[in-house]
Amino acid sequence: MNSINELYHEIVMRQKTPKEGSYTTYLFSKGLDKILKKVGEEATEVVIAAKNRNREELIAESADLVYHLTVLLVEQGISLSELEVELTSRQGKISKTQDRAEITEL
Numbered sequence: 001m002n003s004i005n006e007l008y009h010e011i012v013m014r015q016k017t018p019k020e021g022s023y024t025t026y027l028f029s030k031g032l033d034k035i036l037k038k039v040g041e042e043a044t045e046v047v048i049a050a051k052n053r054n055r056e057e058l059i060a061e062s063a064d065l066v067y068h069l070t071v072l073l074v075e076q077g078i079s080l081s082e083l084e085v086e087l088t089s090r091q092g093k094i095s096k097t098q099d100r101a102e103i104t105e106l
């Protein structure tokens, strides 16, 4: 998605050149633990929105999660191309679903 590319590059810019009033700058100034906390929170909010079958909230929370995950990738020095290589390497592979423990509860 092109918008994710643009978002990624905007976040890289914020890391290189902090900007006053920028939430991304605030996250980088707080550091890894804060970014990880936000990724965890936003992931949980995605789960809750989906569980409630609330489409609008799910879209909004998914966008929050993608944004915070992108900040994390930038912080860790992982490029979108690396992510793409990993996803592409999985294409066409048969997923292994046997011998897995059943997930019975959330």
Ligand SMILES: N=c1c2ncn([C@@H]3O[C@H](COP(=O)(O)OP(=O)(O)OP(=O)(O)O)[C@@H](O)[C@H]3O)c2ncn1[C@@H]1O[C@H](COP(=O)(O)O)[C@@H](O)[C@H]1O
Pocket (backbone or CB within 6 Å): 007, 010, 011, 014, 019, 021, 022, 023, 024, 025, 063, 064, 067
């Ligand atoms: N996509 C996003 C984006 N998604 C979510 N957020 C911010 O993430 C925060 C999450 O909200 P929460 O209520 O969970 O957290 P909070 O209480 O505000 O903050 P905390 O004290 O919990 O850290 C909000 O302040 C949102 O504004 C984002 N902030 C910025 N972007 C994009 O990032 C780019 C750089 O923007 P700046 O960060 O403004 O420079 C731009 O393209 C922005 O659109």
